[in-house]
Structure formats: C-alpha cells, structure tokens
Amino acid sequence: MNKIDLSGFKAAMGQYLRYVRGKKIEDASQKDLFNAVSSVVRMLLIDITMETEDRYTKADAKRMHYLSIEFLPGRLLSNNLLNLGIEKECRDILKTMNIDLDDLLNEEHDPALGNGGLGRLAACYLDSLATLDMPGFGYGINYDYGLFKQTIMAGEQRENPDFWPNRSSPWLLARSDVRCMVPVYGRIQGTEDREGEYNPMWVDWKLILGRVHDIPIAGFGGRTVNRLRLFSAWASEDFDMQVFNEGDYFRAVEEKIQFESISKILYPSDSMAAGRELRLVQEYFLVACSVQDIIRIYLKDHEGFDQFPDKVAIQLNDTHPALTVAELMRVLVDVHGLEWDPAWKITTKTLGYTNHTLLPEALETWPVSILKRVIPRHLQIIYEINRRFIELVKQRFPNNTRLVKSMSIIREGGEQRILMANLAIIGSHSVNGVARIHSELVKNNLVPDFYRLWPERFNNKTNGVTPRRWILSANPGLSGLITEAIGDGWISDLDQLKRLEPLVHDSVFLERFAQVKRANKIDLAEIIGETTYVEVDPDSIFDIHAKRIHEYKRQFLNVLNIVHTYLKIKEDKQIPGAPRTFIFAGKAAPGYVNAKLTIRLIHGVADVINNDPEVSPWIRVVFIPDYRVSLAEALIPGADVSEQISCAGMEASGTGNMKFAMNGALTVGTLDGATVEIAERVGLENLYIFGLKVDEIAAMRKHYNPRDYIENNPDLMRVMNVIRSDLFCKKDPGIFKRLHDAVVDFGDYYFNMADFSAYVETQNQVVTDYCNKKQWAERSILNTARTGYFSSDRAIREYADDIWKIKPFP
Ligand code: T68
Numbered sequence: 001m002n003k004i005d006l007s008g009f010k011a012a013m014g015q016y017l018r019y020v021r022g023k024k025i026e027d028a029s030q031k032d033l034f035n036a037v038s039s040v041v042r043m044l045l046i047d048i049t050m051e052t053e054d055r056y057t058k059a060d061a062k063r064m065h066y067l068s069i070e071f072l073p074g075r076l077l078s079n080n081l082l083n084l085g086i087e088k089e090c091r092d093i094l095k096t097m098n099i100d101l102d103d104l105l106n107e108e109h110d111p112a113l114g115n116g117g118l119g120r121l122a123a124c125y126l127d128s129l130a131t132l133d134m135p136g137f138g139y140g141i142n143y144d145y146g147l148f149k150q151t152i153m154a155g156e157q158r159e160n161p162d163f164w165p166n167r168s169s170p171w172l173l174a175r176s177d178v179r180c181m182v183p184v185y186g187r188i189q190g191t192e193d194r195e196g197e198y199n200p201m202w203v204d205w206k207l208i209l210g211r212v213h214d215i216p217i218a219g220f221g222g223r224t225v226n227r228l229r230l231f232s233a234w235a236s237e238d239f240d241m242q243v244f245n246e247g248d249y250f251r252a253v254e255e256k257i258q259f260e261s262i263s264k265i266l267y268p269s270d271s272m273a274a275g276r277e278l279r280l281v282q283e284y285f286l287v288a289c290s291v292q293d294i295i296r297i298y299l300k301d302h303e304g305f306d307q308f309p310d311k312v313a314i315q316l317n318d319t320h321p322a323l324t325v326a327e328l329m330r331v332l333v334d335v336h337g338l339e340w341d342p343a344w345k346i347t348t349k350t351l352g353y354t355n356h357t358l359l360p361e362a363l364e365t366w367p368v369s370i371l372k373r374v375i376p377r378h379l380q381i382i383y384e385i386n387r388r389f390i391e392l393v394k395q396r397f398p399n400n401t402r403l404v405k406s407m408s409i410i411r412e413g414g415e416q417r418i419l420m421a422n423l424a425i426i427g428s429h430s431v432n433g434v435a436r437i438h439s440e441l442v443k444n445n446l447v448p449d450f451y452r453l454w455p456e457r458f459n460n461k462t463n464g465v466t467p468r469r470w471i472l473s474a475n476p477g478l479s480g481l482i483t484e485a486i487g488d489g490w491i492s493d494l495d496q497l498k499r500l501e502p503l504v505h506d507s508v509f510l511e512r513f514a515q516v517k518r519a520n521k522i523d524l525a526e527i528i529g530e531t532t533y534v535e536v537d538p539d540s541i542f543d544i545h546a547k548r549i550h551e552y553k554r555q556f557l558n559v560l561n562i563v564h565t566y567l568k569i570k571e572d573k574q575i576p577g578a579p580r581t582f583i584f585a586g587k588a589a590p591g592y593v594n595a596k597l598t599i600r601l602i603h604g605v606a607d608v609i610n611n612d613p614e615v616s617p618w619i620r621v622v623f624i625p626d627y628r629v630s631l632a633e634a635l636i637p638g639a640d641v642s643e644q645i646s647c648a649g650m651e652a653s654g655t656g657n658m659k660f661a662m663n664g665a666l667t668v669g670t671l672d673g674a675t676v677e678i679a680e681r682v683g684l685e686n687l688y689i690f691g692l693k694v695d696e697i698a699a700m701r702k703h704y705n706p707r708d709y710i711e712n713n714p715d716l717m718r719v720m721n722v723i724r725s726d727l728f729c730k731k732d733p734g735i736f737k738r739l740h741d742a743v744v745d746f747g748d749y750y751f752n753m754a755d756f757s758a759y760v761e762t763q764n765q766v767v768t769d770y771c772n773k774k775q776w777a778e779r780s781i782l783n784t785a786r787t788g789y790f791s792s793d794r795a796i797r798e799y800a801d802d803i804w805k806i807k808p809f810p
Contacts, residue, residue, distance in 0.1 A: 004044060004086055004222060009093050012040045025097070033099055034077065034107035037090070038170035041080050045216040046173070048084075048225040055809050056135045060301065062310060064136040064804045065294050066126070067324060068317035069286060070119030070266070071140045071228060073126075073215065074469060074629035075108040076171045082473050083131075083218040110630045111164050112146030113230075115270035116548045117655050118356050120629065121434075121792075122317055124655070127466040128796040130219030130226045131492055133808040136796075139290040141282060142166050142213050142230035145265040150587045150626045154731075155603030159268070159590050166232070172213040178296075180210030180231065180289035184281065188376045202334075202377040208259050209234040210289035220468050220492050223810060231289040233262035269589040270548050271357070273364045277374065280366055284375055287323045290314075291331055305338060309349035313804040316353045316428070319364045319420035324351060325385070325427030326378040334377070340384075352430040352803045354461070355421065355442050356652050359552070364420040365411065371418060382418060386410055389426050396453065406449045425450050425457070430803045432461045435653035435674040437694065459802060462674055463653040464795035467494050470659045474633035477516040478663065478784070485509060494791035501785045504778040514777045517640070517664060524638030528583070532622045534610055540579035540620070541770050543668075544660070545643035546627055546635055549588040549595040552650040556739065557752045558582070558643055559601055561763050562609070562621060563719045569615050571718075577767045581620045585627035585635060597739055599623065604728030604736070632656070637663050640776075641766060644669035645759065647750040649694040651675075658790035661687075664780040668762055670755070674790070682786045686779040690762040691755040706748035709756065716756050720744065 013036040017023045020039070021032050028036065056063065081087040091101045114120065122138060129136030144166060148159035166172060186205030190198055210231040217226045235256040262285050267274045298312055316322055325347060332343035357363070371379040386409040397403050409426065411417045425431050425447060433439030439460030443451040451458055472479045472491055482490060485503060490496040503509040521538040528536050545558050562582055568574045584602050588595035606621035624631065642660030644651075644667050651673035661667055661678055667687040669675040671694070679689050692700070710717050724740040726733040743752055770776055788794075800806045 004084055006086060006089050006093065009040055009090070010097065012043065013037060016040065030103055031107050034104040035170055037094070037101075037104055038077050038108075041077065041084070041086075041090075042170050042173075042216070044084060044086075045080065045218055045225050048218070048222065049216055049227065052224050052226065057301065059809050060311070061135045061809055062313065062804075062806050063297070064129070064134070064313040064315060064800075064806050065139055065290065066122060066129075066136060066315050066317060067139045067286065067290050067321035068119065068122040069141060069283060069320035070114030070317075071122050071126075071138055071230075072114035072116075072119035072629055073111055073123045073217075073228065074120075074633070075105065075110055076215070077108055078105045078473055079127075079469055080216075080218050083127075083220045083468060084222040086222075109164050109169070110628050111166075111169070112162050112628060113140065113143055113164075113266060115147055115266070115268065117653070118270070118318060121463055121465075121655055124464065124466040124469070124792040125796055125799075126217045126226065126228055127219070127468060128464070128792040130217045130224045131221065131466075131468070132793060132796060132800075133219065133224045133810040134796070134800060134806055135226070135809065136800075136804075136806065137226055138217070138228035139286065139293070140228065140230050141263050141266075141286050142172075142211075142232040143263055143266045144232075147266055147268055147587070147628075148590070152599075152603065152623065152625045155600045155607070157588055157596050157599050166213070166230075171215050172230070173216070175212040175214055178212045178293065180212070180292045181236070182208040182210055182285055182288040182292075184208055184284065184374060186376065188380060200377070200380060206255070206259070207236045208262065208285060209236045210285065210292075212289075212293075229290075229293065231263065231286065233260055233285060235259040268587075269592070271359055271362050271550055271552075272589060272592070273362055275366075277370055280370055280374055283320050284323050284327075284378075287321050287327045290321070291324060291327045295331060305332060305336065305342075305346055308346050312350055313806060314351050315799070315804070316351060316424055318354060318356045319424050322353070322364075322420040322424040322427075323375075323378060325423050326375075326381045329381050329385070330377055333381075344385075344388075347427055348429050351424075351428040352432070353424040353428040354432050354434065355438075355446070356434055358438070358441055358446055358652065359650065365417040366420065368410065368416040368418060379418075382409060382423065385423070385426060393453070403449050407447075407453070421447065422450075429457060430459060431457050432459045432803070433652065434461065434463045435677060436460050436462060437649075437671070437676050438652045438673060441649060441694070461795055461798055461803075462677055462790075463655050463658070464790050464792035465655050465658050465662075466792045467491060467662070469633070470636070471662055475516075475520065475637040475663055477519055478513075478637065481509075481512055481516055482784075490788070492793065494788035494793065497785050497788040499785075500781055504781050510774065510777050510781070513664070513781055514773065517638075517777075517780065520637040521640075524634060527634055528622050528624060531624050534606070534620060534622045536581045536620050536622065537579060540581045541640045541767065542581050542583060542638055543641040543643065543766075544583045544585075544635055544639040544665070545645075546583070546585040546632065547654075547656055549586045549598055550592075551594055551598075551742075551750050553646050554750055554752060554755075555584065555586070555598050555602065556743075557645055557755060557759055558584075559598070559605055560716075560719050560723075560752065560756055561760050562605060562619065563722055564715055564760055565619055565763075566605075566609055566615055567715075567718055567722065569618055570612070576618050578770050579618050579620075580767065581622065583622055583624065583635070583639075585624040585631060587627055594739060594742060597735065601723075601728060601736055601739060608728055632659070636660055636665070639663065639665035640770065640780075641665060642667045642669075644672070644675045645691070645755075646670060646672045647755075648672045648692055648697055650750070658787060661783045662787045662790065664784050666766070666776075666779060666783060668759075668766060678787065678790070681789055682783050686782045686786075688762045688766060690758040692751055697751060700751075700754070704747070704751070704754065706743055706753035709753035710744065713757055715760070716753065719756075 183205035215228040642665040
C-alpha cells in the first residue's frame with residue numbers, strides 16, 4: 001500500500017468550502033462536507049492518474065478500452081478511500097472535526113448509468129484492471145437520467161426520473177480539452193476518380209459533438225488510477241451557424257435539442273432490445289466518440305497503423321457497441337487512407353466481443369432502413385464486410401445456402417435487418433460467453449455455424465466481482481474477521497480465502513462468524529423497517545431474491561412456494577421448523593406487464609401474510625423498493641439464503657450469485673449460469689441445487705404440458721387456484737389471472753410448474769438444516785472460503801492473458 005500524505009487534508013477541505021462553496025466550515029451542510037471531502041480525495045486521485053499515465057506512456061504500454069453502453073460504478077467516496085488506503089485516517093481526521101464519515105457517505109447519489117448485471121460487471125472489471133495496475137479504460141455514455149428510481153404505490157411500481165448530478169458530481173472531471181466530432185445522417189455521393197474507380201463520399205451529414213467527462217478509477221493499493229471516460233452529446237456551434245443562416249430559426253433550435261437528447265436517458269430494459277432510432281444513435285455516438293479518442297491517443301506516440309493491434313485492444317460489452325466494427329473500418333479506410341485488407345486485419349485483431357445473453361428478444365437487430373438514414377456510410381461498409389465474408393463461407397463450404405443464410409449479417413425475408421451479433425463475431429478475433437455453461441450454449445445453440453467455421457475464436461470467461469466493493473466495503477464486519485484470521489492478503493488475492501477452511505473446526509471463529517451475520521441482519525432489519533414499515537425478526541431465516549424482475553428469473557416460482565407455505569400453515573395447520581423472512585428487491589422494465597404484475601403479486605401476498613396473526617410469526621414477506629448498487633451492498637451481507645432460481649439455460653452467468661456466496665449465504669439454485677461453477681467449488685453439501693437441467697428442458701420443451709404437473713400435484717393445484725382467486729387482490733379483483741394464465745394456458749415457457757415440487761422440497765430442507773445453527777455456520781464459512789475464484793481479478797487476468805494481451809505496469 002502506498003502511503004499517502006494527509007497532513008494537508010483539513011486545510012484543503014476548508015479551502016474548498018470557502019473558495020468553491022463560499023462557506024465557513026461551521027455553516028457547511030452534510031452535502032457540502034461530502035463534496036469537500038470528495039474534492040480533496042479527487043485531488044489525490046488526479047495526482048495518481050498523472051503518475052499512472054506517465055508510467056504507461058514511458059513503457060509504450062498496450063492499452064485496453066472497454067466499450068459499454070452501461071456502467072454501474074456505485075457510490076465512490078467510500079470505495080476510493082478504501083482503495084487509496086486512507087479510510088481509517090480520513091475517518092479519524094473527520095472525527096477531530098466532529099464529523100462522522102458514515103453520515104457523509106450516505107449523502108452520495110448512486111450513479112445509475114446501467115440496468116443491472118452487465119453494467120455492474122463493467123464497473124467490477126475497471127476496479128480489477130486498476131488494482132492489477134493494468135492499462136484498461138472504460139468508455140461509456142454520460143446519461144442525464146440514469147435508470148429510473150422505483151417507488152411503490154399501493155403495491156405497484158412507479159418509475160420516477162433519476163437525475164444524477166452528472167455535471168456537478170465531484171467524481172466527474174470535465175475534459176474540455178478533449179472533444180469528439182460525430183457525423184450523422186446525410187447521404188452517400190458516388191464519385192469516380194481519375195482511374196475510374198468508384199469513391200463513395202458521405203456528404204450533407206450533421207455534426208454532433210461529444211463532450212468528455214472522466215471518472216477516476218482507483219485500484220486497491222493506491223498505485224494506479226485509470227479512468228472511465230463518459231461522453232455527452234452537444235450540437236456543434238458550426239452546425240448551428242449553418243442552419244441559423246438558412247433562416248429557419250425554429251428548425252435550427254429544434255434540431256439542436258434533438259441532438260442534445262442523445263445522451264439524455266438510459267434505456268431501462270435489461271432484456272429486450274430497444275429498437276428505437278434514438279437507441280441506435282446512442283450506440284453509434286458511443287462508438288464514434290470512443291474510436292476517435294482511442295485513435296487520437298494511439299497516434300500521440302505512434303506513426304501509421306501497423307502497430308495498432310499491438311498497442312490497442314477494444315472489448316465490446318455485448319453487441320451495443322458492435323458498430324465499432326464498421327466505424328473502425330470507416331476511420332481507417334476513409335479518414336486515414338488504408339486499403340481494405342490491411343484495415344480489416346487491424347480491425348479484427350483489435351476487437352473482442354463478449355456475449356451476455358441467449359434470450360432471443362434481447363438479441364439486437366436493426367432495420368437496414370434506419371441505418372441507411374442515420375449512418376449511410378456504415379451501412380455500405382457493413383454490406384462490403386458481409387459480401388467478402390459470404391465469399392469466404394462459400395469457399396469453405398461450397399453449395400451450402402443454409403449456412404450462408406444463417407451467418408449473413410443481413411437477415412432477408414420481410415424487412416431487411418442487420419444482425420448485430422453476427423457483425424460482432426465476424427469483426428472480432430475473440431468471442432466469449434460469461435460462464436462455462438453459457439459459453440457452451442453460445443457455441444452449440446446460439447451460433448453453431450460460426451463455431452464450426454472459427455472454433456479457435458470462441459472462449460469462456462466466467463464473470464467475477466470485485467472483493468473490494470462486495471466484501472471489504474459492503475461487509476466491514478466480515479472483512480475485519482477474515483483479516484484477523486488470515487491477514488489482509490485476500491483483498492487483492494481472493495484465493496487466500498481458502499485459508500479460512502480449517503477454521504470451521506474452531507468454535508470461537510465459528511461463533512464470531514455467526515455473530516457478524518447476525519449483526520448484518522440486524523442492520524438489514526432496520527433498513528427493511530424504514531423502507532417497508534414491516535417489522536422483521538433478525539433471528540428468522542433471511543431468504544433474499546434480489547435482481548431484475550423477469551419471468552426467466554422466476555420470482556413467480558418463489559411466490560408459489562411462499563403461498564404454498566402460507567396454505568400449509570393456514571389450512572393444514574402445519575408449522576414450519578423455523579421462522580423465515582422472504583425478501584425481494586428488483587426493478588421491472590417499465591413496459592414489461594408481467595414483471596410489473598409480479599411486483600404487485602409479491603405485495604398482495606405480503607399484505608395477506610404479514611397481517612395474519614396466525615401466519616406472520618412464521619413467515620413474512622417484504623419487497624424493498626429501488627434496488628441499486630448501494631442497496632445491494634446493504635442486502636447481501638445480511639442474507640442467509642440466496643435465491644438463484646432462473647429457468648436453466650437462461651441466465652448467462654449471474655453475478656449476484658457470487659456476491660451472496662462470498663458473504664456466506666447458502667444458494668438455493670438451478671444449474672444455470674455461474675451457479676453451476678459455484679456449486680462445483682463450494683461443494684454440493686454446501687448449497688441447494690434443484691430443478692430441471694438445460695438438456696432436460698431442451699428435451700421436454702416440445703411436449704411440455706404444465707397442466708399435467710398441476711393435475712398431478714394437489715399442493716400445486718391449490719396454490720394456482722389461490723393465485724387466480726382474489727385473495728391477494730381484493731381491491732382489484734382478477735388482476736393476477738394473467739400471471740396464472742401465462743403458466744396454465746400459455747405453455748409456462750419458463751417451466752415453473754415442472755420445477756415447483758423440487759423447489760418446495762428444497763426450501764423445506766433449508767428450514768430443517770437452518771435449525772442446526774453450528775452446521776449452518778460451518779457451511780456458510782465454506783461458501784466464503786471457496787468462492788475466491790469468483791474475484792474479478794481472476795477474470796481480468798484471463799481476459800488480459802488470452803484476449804487483450806495486456807500486462808501490468810506496477
Ligand atoms: C446480464 N445481462 C446477464 N443485460 O443477464 C447476466 N442492458 O446473466 C450476466 O451475469 C450479466 O449480464 C453480466 O455478464 C444484462 O445485465 C443488460 O443489462 C442489458 C441488456 C440489453 C440492453 C441493455
């Protein structure tokens with residue numbers, strides 16, 4: 001750990017308050033104090049950024065640029081203090097000023113520039129890159145409105161705008177020295193040069209400006225600070241003048257507003273391709289700004305593009321930035337005058353693509369007609385890429401029209417569409433999935449023909465999460481205990497958690513481990529009380545299902561078991577072995593009717609159960625609103641049971657599953673995503689695997705009839721009848737029929753009925769096992785001890801070695 005000198009800390013805070021806020025320290029609000037502390041920390045970060053940059057430049061380091069339409073960094077003050085190693089000292093300094101650091105930490109607005117797993121993964125990866133002293137930088141969009149704030153009104157989700165202070169946040173450095181120019185719209189004019197060769201020219205385009213803000217990303221240990229570069233859209237002044245001069249004042253202003261809306265708002269769905277023109281423009285805007293910036297940085301120290309792939313790697317976080325393939329080609333060929341073939345070689349050697357989903361509705365396709373209007377030159381380039389690619393396929397597999405059809409970037413038949421995954425695969429040297437089972441499904445189910453053509457291109461990179469945020473910062477009780485037991489090496493080498501294993505036989509350690517969990521549950525119970533007004537018992541089992549609300553994630557199945565348990569108590573007078581609190585959190589996409597109904601169902605069930613004196617001593621149900629990074633940090637350390645019950649084959653990886661297990665929760669899960677690998681590592685005796693497997697579901701799908709399961713299981717029949725009745729919606733009769741029918745009449749696409757009895761049985765086993773407190777604590781410790789593999793440091797090392805070929809520069 002580098003020692004950072006904090007002797008000037010107090011004085012710097014005072015100066016900030018006086019000369020930036022115009023206040024004396026005694027008049028400062030909590031927010032002022034948060035800003036003062038943050039601005040001093042920011043100075044430290046800037047110093048280290050400069051040192052880091054010098055180190056990379058001196059070594060002529062290869063740099064990796066992570067392009068992602070979403071980043072969810074979470075609150076930054078606490079994380080920065082911990083990673084710089086000055087948390088304790090800073091806390092002590094503030095104490096001498098009668099300021100409690102924890103109060104200030106709560107003043108920070110959680111930047112919500114992402115929907116869920118994909119954006120949070122990007123943030124964990126930036127943390128690990130900096131911790132490993134690797135030159136890896138994020139590129140994203142500086143949305144004015146992040147993901148909506150969720151409130152609940154009478155059991156219903158309401159979406160409220162989340163305007164985050166993207167201009168005044170202490171963590172955003174405005175870089176007015178860097179600007180990107182992005183051409184958009186216009187048309188192609190064909191001209192012939194002297195040799196009679198066709199030279200397409202993109203003309204009459206409009207210009208959007210990309211303004212740049214950087215968020216410094218501090219690695220643990222305080223040696224390296226990288227940056228996350230965010231772009232916001234601005235209509236250029238040149239463009240203004242031109243249109244204003246044409247005299248159409250109103251249209252000029254209208255267009256300006258339209259362009260500046262590009263970075264206004266994040267699309268709020270994590271599982272459905274948006275398909276709106278504005279979204280395509282966002283994707284293009286991100287790509288064009290990033291490529292420009294990357295090339296500008298490269299050309300500072302290099303001449304020509306021969307070395308480009310040895311000095312630059314670009315990773316595409318899903319297909320949202322897949323236009324990079326066309327944009328890099330355009331810049332190399334049209335702007336820098338390279339021939340097609342060398343430009344193509346450079347492009348494919350530079351790019352890597354990560355797939356995050358197999359859900360058909362989430363796979364992006366764009367109508368050719370929209371591309372033609374928005375980025376006509378890119379469309380031309382995509383056609384040329386495709387023409388050459390198809391030629392190659394025909395050579396390799398003559399007379400195979402099926403193959404040509406399945407691998408073409410353009411889907412014919414009806415409206416022509418661009419398949420973004422095909423574009424990304426063809427333009428990259430590496431294609432990876434995010435968990436072992438998922439990567440196999442990418443190869444064998446999603447794009448088997450590409451796999452046959454280029455088997456060497458496909459690989460797996462099982463996701464990881466940063467232990468700095470998800471253990472050290474989120475769970476100080478556990479961190480302290482671990483460090484006391486095995487030293488603090490685990491923070492940057494999570495495999496060391498293995499050394500906790502022998503301590504399961506140490507009764508004092510066992511007792512203290514259980515005490516930490518209990519203390520976290522007391523804290524969580526308090527948050528639950530404040531946010532839901534439901535009192536919950538910290539000695540009950542805290543069973544947590546926290547993630548986006550989606551049918552494939554099967555919050556519905558969880559509810560079925562809760563209703564079943566309720567009916568057992570109520571009608572069969574069977575009392576469970578231990579009291580349980582079912583905790584839900586998660587947002588539904590605003591247009592996703594069944595997901596929003598599921599939230600209403602959870603509230604309806606909670607209302608009945610929590611208010612029934614016969615039942616509520618045994619089970620309680622709560623839904624904590626506005627799931628976000630900072631709420632996850634409070635929830636996860638307090639979990640006994642982690643719900644990871646997606647329909648097998650549908651969750652690409654999951655990352656919450658890892659965070660819960662690391663913090664000592666026992667997983668109840670299906671063999672899906674990374675849960676498969678968690679099970680292997682913690683051992684089957686230390687979690688609960690149930691339900692249909694991927695191949696079983698595939699085999700059953702054609703003939704599956706959910707009614708068979710209902711008719712053959714009286715418990716399930718009873719539960720489904722109650723769901724359809726108005727017991728949980730007395731004020732709005734009939735509203736849950738739709739959820740009932742999705743399962744009974746519309747085929748139960750996610751196999752809730754087929755997995756019901758196995759799930760109920762498993763949940764009953766959980767209750768029985770929990771009663772053996774000592775054994776439960778042992779298994780909980782083993783979950784922590786055996787999940788070191790799921791550190792994002794491990795994942796980033798694999799990406800760095802196998803795909804990016806980047807090295808640490810400590
Ligand atoms: C998630 N995907 C996967 N998508 O669902 C999850 N945003 O299994 C995986 O662990 C995680 O990615 C990280 O690999 C998402 O979170 C999105 O958020 C998304 C999808 C479409 C558009 C925008």
